[in-house]
Amino acid sequence: MNNNRYSRQSFLCADSELRISTAAVGIVGLGGGGSHVAQQLAHLGFQNIVLFDADTIEDTNLNRTVGATESDVLLKSKKVAIAKRTILSLQGNATVKAFSDRWQNNPSALRACDIIVGCVDSFAERRELEITARRYLIPYIDIGMTVKHVAPEPPRMSGQVFLSMPGCLCMACVEILSEKNLAREAEKYGDAGDRPQVVWANGVLASTAVGIAVDIITGWSGQTKKVVYRIYDGNTGTICEYPLMKYLPKTCSHYSNDKVGDPRFRAL
Numbered sequence: 001m002n003n004n005r006y007s008r009q010s011f012l013c014a015d016s017e018l019r020i021s022t023a024a025v026g027i028v029g030l031g032g033g034g035s036h037v038a039q040q041l042a043h044l045g046f047q048n049i050v051l052f053d054a055d056t057i058e059d060t061n062l063n064r065t066v067g068a069t070e071s072d073v074l075l076k077s078k079k080v081a082i083a084k085r086t087i088l089s090l091q092g093n094a095t096v097k098a099f100s101d102r103w104q105n106n107p108s109a110l111r112a113c114d115i116i117v118g119c120v121d122s123f124a125e126r127r128e129l130e131i132t133a134r135r136y137l138i139p140y141i142d143i144g145m146t147v148k149h150v151a152p153e154p155p156r157m158s159g160q161v162f163l164s165m166p167g168c169l170c171m172a173c174v175e176i177l178s179e180k181n182l183a184r185e186a187e188k189y190g191d192a193g194d195r196p197q198v199v200w201a202n203g204v205l206a207s208t209a210v211g212i213a214v215d216i217i218t219g220w221s222g223q224t225k226k227v228v229y230r231i232y233d234g235n236t237g238t239i240c241e242y243p244l245m246k247y248l249p250k251t252c253s254h255y256s257n258d259k260v261g262d263p264r265f266r267a268l
Contacts, residue, residue, distance in 0.1 A: 005045075006045055011220065012214065012220040013218045013219065013220050016220070019218055020044055020045045020046055020214070020217060020218070021045050021046070021047045022047070022048070023046065023048065023114045024048040024112060024113045025041055025046055025049055025113060025114065025115050025213065026051075026110045026113035026115070026116040026117070027049065027051055027052070027083075027116075027117050027119065028052045028110070028117070028118050028119065028120055029052070029053055029119035029120045029121075030051060030055075030065075030082070031055070031064070031065055031202075032061075032064035032119075032145075033202045033205055034117070035064075035066040035068070035079070035086070036066050036206030037117050037206045037209060037210055038051065038066075038083040038086060038087055039066050039067065039083075039087075039090075040207065041210065041213075042087040042089075042090035042091050043090060044210070044214065046091070047094045047095060048094070048095050049087060049094065049095075049097075050099075050110060050112070050113055051084060051097065051098040051099065052080070052101065052103040052109075052110070053079040053083075054100055055079050056077065056079070057073055057079055057082060058073060061079075063197075066086065067086035078100040080098035080100050081098065084096045104128065110132065111136045111138070114139075115139050115141065115217075116129065116138055116139070116140045117141045117143070117209055117210075117213065118141070118142045118143070119143055119206070121195060122185060123177055123181045123182050123185050124182060124185060124186075126142055126171060126177060127171070127177050127182070129142070130142070130164050130170060130177075133164060133166075134166055134170070134260075135260055137260055138166070139164070139166070141163050141209045141212055141213060142162045143159065143160070143161050143208075144159055144160055144205075145158070145197065145205060145232070146159065146196075155196075156234075156235060157196075157198075157201055157233075158231070158233060159201060159204075159205050160205075160229070160232065160242075161205055161208045161229075161230045162174065162176055162229050163225075163228035163229075165226050165227070165228075166255075166257060167226075168227050168252060169227050169248060169249060170252050170254050170255055173248065173249050173252050173253070173254065201232070204239060205232060208232075208239060212228055229245060229248075231243070
């Protein structure tokens with residue numbers, strides 16, 4: 001490995017190159033957000049990446065999916081194949097496990113990761129990912145974006161990045177996940193709608209998630225927090241800490257650290 005290649009990020013810590021190259025990161029969802037995450041991890045020197053996405057690229061994805069081309073649309077390329085190609089173009093010796101499938105059908109690959117980044121569309125999918133990450137004590141970084149339009153006001157673009165760290169507050173604690181949200185989503189099951197997305201907002205959220213992941217691995221900032229909750233305002237182009245952070249619960253009431261590992265069944 002050419003040590004000069006990473007000289008400009010050596011400030012991260014003395015052995016940052018080793019830590020980054022040996023860490024395993026799972027990405028679930030390779031659309032607008034996930035494709036950015038995959039590319040940035042490769043630029044940083046990550047060598048072990050697990051990819052999950054069952055979808056095929058479409059022309060409506062080209063406005064935001066990094067690495068996808070018009071030829072990929074014609075060839076009906078899988079999103080995981082595009083992301084893998086992007087990674088290997090930057091890290092030729094990387095180990096990339098790409099699953100064009102739902103992660104639930106091969107959870108062992110995700111369990112082996114040191115960090116999971118979720119770039120999924122639904123609240124239900126977020127909840128399943130967080131449950132799995134908590135059970136196996138894996139830090140889970142979730143990104144999400146939405147655009148709401150109530151005339152005559154201009155559309156409002158917003159998003160969030162949340163670190164769900166084992167033993168700390170979860171997405172239910174901060175009400176990213178709530179029974180109300182899950183119930184509303186269940187009522188609209190099968191109605192995907194337009195799901196507005198744009199490349200620059202996906203890039204901001206993905207970059208923030210990658211920054212959190214690197215901080216977990218290297219501790220470079222000296223400010224690694226157990227709870228990280230960032231709010232993005234796309235209309236003003238700003239991202240900041242959740243303004244009501246000090247009012248959040250001090251402990252998580254939804255997950256217990258003694259309920260970890262594979263479920264065990266016993267006779268009654």
